[in-house]
Amino acid sequence: MDKDAAAVISARRLVKRFGTLTAVDGIDFEVFASECFGFLGPNGAGKTSTIRMITCVSPVTEGELLVDGLDVRHDGRRIKARLGVVPQEDNLDPDLPVRQSLFVYSRYFDIPAPVARQRIDEVLALFQLQDRANEVVDNLSGGMKRRLSIARALVSQPKILVLDEPTTGLDPQARHLVWQKLRLLKGQGVTMLLSTHNMEEAAHLCDRIVIMHLGRILAQGTPADLITSHVGEEVLELQAADQEEKTQVLERLAGLGDVTVEDVEDVVFVLGLGPHGPHVAAELLRQGQKARLRRATLEDVFLRLTGRGLTE
C-alpha cells in the first residue's frame, strides 16, 4: 500500500445519531487506494451505520465524509455510481433469472447493454455461476446468492467495493470460496471496505483494521500490529478446577509483574507473559492444571478491547 496516496475515503469527526441514540460517535479514518480496510466490531458497534453513510443511503449527522473526493452530503448519485455495494442481507431480485437480474441492475448505472452483457459474462465466470445463468435467483443456495451479490456489485466496475458482513450465515465451504474470490479481487487491486465481526475474516482479508465499539474506534492498525501491541505474541489459557485453585494461580501470576490477567468465569486468560510464557505454562501443567499456551489472535485483541460481556 502506498501511504502517500490520497485517501479514497476519509472521515473526520463523523457522527450518526438516531434520535437520542448515538450510533457513530465522532470517528476519524482514511481508506487508501487498493487496500482492504476492515471495520471490526460487535453488533451495535456502528459498523453498518458508518457503511450506510459512506454508501449515501443514510444522511451524515455531523462531521465530514468524503468518498473519492466527493462530499456524501451533495454528491450522492455520483458517489454511488463509483461504489459496488454488497449488503448484509441479500436483496437480489428473487423472481428473475441470474443473468437477467444482473442486467436489470446494470441499467441502474446506465451501462450500455452490449458492455453490460460482456461484463455480466465475466463476473458470472469469475464467481463460478455461469452454469446457473438461467436459473431463477430464488432457487440458488445461500452461498451462491452471496457470490451473486458480490458479482452484482462488480458489474459497474466500481472504484471501491463495500462489503457489509459478506460471509455472515454461510457454511465454512461457502465462506472460504467467498474469501478466495475476495482475495483474488484484492490481488487485482480493487479497493475494499469490509465490515465484519468474524476475526478470521478480518485477519484473512484486511490490510488494515479499525476496531469499533459503541460508536467509537478503539484501535487501528494492521492485524499483526494490533495483536502484538494489544496482546503480545502468546496467550496462556487456564481452566481452573475450583475457586480456591484459581485464587492460588492468580496469586502466583501476580508475582510475575507486568502481565495482564483476565478472569472470565471458569477461564483465566494471561496476556503479556513474553519470554516467561513457556516455563509458566510448563509449571502449571506440572501442577496438574489445565493450561495451554497458544498464539495470540485478533479475537484476543477484540475481546480485550471490547470487553467480554454482551453489548446488546
Added chain:
Amino acid sequence: MTFGGVSYRTLRVWQRNGDVFLRLWHAELVWPIVEPILIILALGLGLGTFVEVGGDQTYMQFLAPGILAVYPMWASVGECGWGSYVRMSMQHTFDAIIATPVNLEDVIAAEILWGMTRGLISTMYILAVMLAFTPSYGLVDSPLVILVPLVAVLQGIMFASISMSYTSTAVSLASLNYFFSLVVTPMFWLGGVFFPLDSLPRGFQVLAWFLPVSHVAAIDRALVEGNLHWSHLGDLVWVLVVSAVFFRLAIFLMRRRLIK
C-alpha cells in the same frame, strides 16, 4: 433534470418491475380479465333484468363504464399495496436499488408509474371486452371512448399514489388490509359504479363526492356514453389535484420511513 428529486432513472425501476411482470405474466393473466367479464355478465345480464336505471339504458350499459373505473383502481392500489410492500420490506428491492445511482425518490415515482401501468393494462382488457360486447349489448356509444386510456393514466397515478402513501405507514403485510377494507372497498361499492349516486340520501351523496373513484367513474361514463359536459372538467381537476397531493405525500412519507 429532476422533479422533486425524481430523475429519468425512475424509468429504470419501472423497467425492472415490467421485466418481473413479463416473467410472471401467466400468473397475472387470468384474474384481471375474468373478474370484470363475470361482473358485467352476472350483474348486467342476471341482476340487471330486475333493475331499471331510467331512460332506455339497460343496467349493463350503466354498469360497464363504472367497471372501467373500479377494476383498474384495484389493479393500481393492489400493486402499490401488496406489490410495493413486498418489494420494500420483504425482498428489500428498494435497498438494492438505492445503493446504485438511483435515489429513493426515483424508486417511489417508479412504483407509482408501475401501479398506473397495471391499471392501464386492466383498462385495456376491460375496454376490449366492452367493445366485443358492443354489437350485442350496445355498451360503447361514442368514439370519445378513445380517450378512456388517457383517463386511465391519470386515475392510475392517483390511485397508485394514494395506495403508496398508505403503504409507507404499513407495519406489516396484514396491516394493508385496513386500507383495502376501509378505503378501497367502500370506493368500489359507493363510487357511483353500481348505482347512480343521486339515488343515495343527501349526506351520502356529499360523502361519495369525496371518493376519488366517483369522479373517475363520471368521466369514464361520459366518454363511453358520449355526453361529455363542462362539469366533467371539475372532475378532471379534482383527479389532478388529488394525484399531485398524494404523489408528493407518498414520496415524503417514504423518505421519512426509509431514509434514516
